[in-house]
Amino acid sequence: TGRKAYESTEIRSTKADTKQTDELRADIVRTIDDGRAVVANIAGTATDTDGNTHSFEGGHYISVIGYRDGGKTVTIGDSANPDTASYRMSVDNLADWIATRGYTS
Secondary structure (H helix, E strand, C coil), X not given: CCCCCXXXXXXXXXXXXXXXXXXXXXXXXXXXXXCCCEEEEEEEEEECCCCCEEEEEEEXXXXXXXXXXXXXXXXXXXXXXXXXXXXXEEHHHHHHHHCCEEEEC
């Protein structure tokens, strides 16, 4: 990016706690409002707001490209499947999906 715009944050536990989820929400809002995306390293299975599951047991990278409701719901950009290249998810589900890994914002 030509500047020190991104910083990594780990969620080391197997499930994100309230503080970690709140920090992720704040980081997403700040980063998106700055015109950038959040890159998340996820593993396991998570459910989006339409009830569809997304499973990457071996791990995968996704981008958080938008938010609504003050960051309670996020928009995911996912290169794994063109049929589901974009979907929405609660930030709570996203935080747990990131757990044991991390994200950059």
